Amino acid sequence: MAINSLDQIKEQLFNFLKAQFNLDDQALERVELNINIDDQKQLFGDLSTNAALILSKTLRQSPLIIAKAIIANFIHPLVAKIEIAGPGFINLYFSPAAYQQILHELNQQKINFFKPDKLDLQHYSLEYVSANPTGPLHFGHGRGAIIGDVLGNILSFQGHQVNREYYINDAGGQMHNLGLSLIARCKQALGQFAEIPENGYKGEYLIEVAQECLAEHGAEALNRPEEFFARYAETKLLYRIRQTLNDYGIQFDTWFSERSLHETGAIDRAIAQLTTNGYTYEAEEALWFKSTQFGDDKDRVIRKSSGELTYAAADIAYMLSKVNRGANHLILVLGQDHHSYAVRLAGLRQALG
Numbered sequence: 001m002a003i004n005s006l007d008q009i010k011e012q013l014f015n016f017l018k019a020q021f022n023l024d025d026q027a028l029e030r031v032e033l034n035i036n037i038d039d040q041k042q043l044f045g046d047l048s049t050n051a052a053l054i055l056s057k058t059l060r061q062s063p064l065i066i067a068k069a070i071i072a073n074f075i076h077p078l079v080a081k082i083e084i085a086g087p088g089f090i091n092l093y094f095s096p097a098a099y100q101q102i103l104h105e106l107n108q109q110k111i112n113f114f115k116p117d118k119l120d121l122q123h124y125s126l127e128y129v130s131a132n133p134t135g136p137l138h139f140g141h142g143r144g145a146i147i148g149d150v151l152g153n154i155l156s157f158q159g160h161q162v163n164r165e166y167y168i169n170d171a172g173g174q175m176h177n178l179g180l181s182l183i184a185r186c187k188q189a190l191g192q193f194a195e196i197p198e199n200g201y202k203g204e205y206l207i208e209v210a211q212e213c214l215a216e217h218g219a220e221a222l223n224r225p226e227e228f229f230a231r232y233a234e235t236k237l238l239y240r241i242r243q244t245l246n247d248y249g250i251q252f253d254t255w256f257s258e259r260s261l262h263e264t265g266a267i268d269r270a271i272a273q274l275t276t277n278g279y280t281y282e283a284e285e286a287l288w289f290k291s292t293q294f295g296d297d298k299d300r301v302i303r304k305s306s307g308e309l310t311y312a313a314a315d316i317a318y319m320l321s322k323v324n325r326g327a328n329h330l331i332l333v334l335g336q337d338h339h340s341y342a343v344r345l346a347g348l349r350q351a352l353g
Contacts, residue, residue, distance in 0.1 A: 003117045004105045005098060006035070009047070009076055016074050017051060021059055021066075030054045036091075045083065045091030046098075052088040063088025115158060123161040125327035126152050129245070130167040133238040134178045135203055137245070140335055145250045148333045163327065166252045167318065170234055171259045172311070177201065179230030183222070185210035186229075190219055209236045261317045267309060270317035270352075271302060279351040289316075294347025296340065316348055 003011075010033045017023060017031070033049045036042050052067035059066060067084045074082065078098035083091050094102075106113050128148025131141050148164070155162045181201040187194035189210045196202045213221055213232055221228075245252070261267050271287070274280055279290045285305035289312060292299050302313045322330055330349070334342055 004109065004113050005078055005101050007117050009033070009078060012076055013049065013074060017055070020069065020073060021055065023058070027055065027058050044085055046094045047092040049090050052090060056088070119158055121159050121161070122329050123326050124155055124329045124331060125163050125165060125322040126155070126331045127165045127167055128333035131241065132169045132174055133234045133241065134174055134201055135237060136205055137241055142248065144333045144335065145245065145248060149250050151331070163254055164252045165254045165256055168238065168255060168257050170257055171262050171314070175230045175234065178233050179226045181206055182210060182213065182229040182233045183226065186213055186222060189214055206233065209233055212236060256318070258314050261314050261321070266317040266321060267313050270320050271313060274316055274351055277351055277353065289348070291344050291347045294343070294350055296343045296347055300344055312344060315345060316352070319345070319348060320352065
């Protein structure tokens with residue numbers, strides 16, 4: 001890919017800093033050269049760098065002395081003027097030739113102008129939204145959808161391999177309660193007395209799902225097992241979720257079923273690996289993850305005394321699944337109420353090695 005003038009200026013500035021101050025690449029890691037894109041900053045140059053501020057600690061000199069040395073010695077044909085601002089920021093002004101050159105490059109390179117010249121391409125697993133298939137999406141899910149989708153577009157644009165993933169929580173107690181809730185709505189639709197269970201789903205959207213179920217299967221549907229209603233409601237609600245996301249312009253590469261982790265034995269294998277690594281223990285007839293060793297406020301149950309697996313158990317297997325499918329970076333867009341979840345996942349990542 002052709003290097004553009006902005007990258008050239010940055011590369012030459014960094015090479016100058018190394019030579020002028022006898023620095024290595026590590027010393028320049030936090031040094032930035034940014035385009036001044038807002039109106040106020042554009043009054044003070046086209047580019048700005050924090051080099052003098054960042055290097056002051058390494059060089060044990062004041063930012064002002066370093067900035068003066070840079071101004072006195074750095075020369076580039078596309079830079080007409082360099083000035084110091086505030087405590088040590090440096091502003092660079094383009095020459096008239098720079099604007100002509102950049103415009104020519106934009107015309108020639110098109111969108112490639114905005115792609116990094118040198119980039120270590122990676123495989124990202126990007127998970128976002130992942131709302132339970134127990135009801136419609138809400139505004140908070142929309143927030144996560146935008147953040148995840150834009151981040152995925154940026155990473156893909158740069159050339160990285162990105163797998164956009166939606167995790168379907170289609171196992172566990174919430175699906176059981178969803179099935180019971182739909183049974184109650186079907187009975188109500190048939191004029192029978194029925195109450196939504198205490199931990200059930202009382203939203204009116206299940207009234208519509210119940211009407212669809214009865215239209216397709218008739219009153220005889222009530223003779224079917226509870227599992228039928230859980231899966232019927234899941235299918236209908238997941239279809240609505242997909243439609244909402246499609247209308248929103250959000251597409252996923254993978255829709256991953258939590259249930260598949262249970263059915264394939266992936267959870268048992270993941271727990272075994274965590275135990276082998278020494279991060280589980282048994283207490284109160286339950287199996288626990290030592291999450292406090294990784295900054296969590298309490299250890300987390302993996303398997304309850306009843307034998308029921310918790311969300312944490314599936315999290316372990318799901319994380320391993322992402323890695324086993326080739327991802328070397330895992331990104332999750334979480335809601336504001338998931339602080340402890342983020343800490344727990346970070347701990348599991350370390351515990352799994």
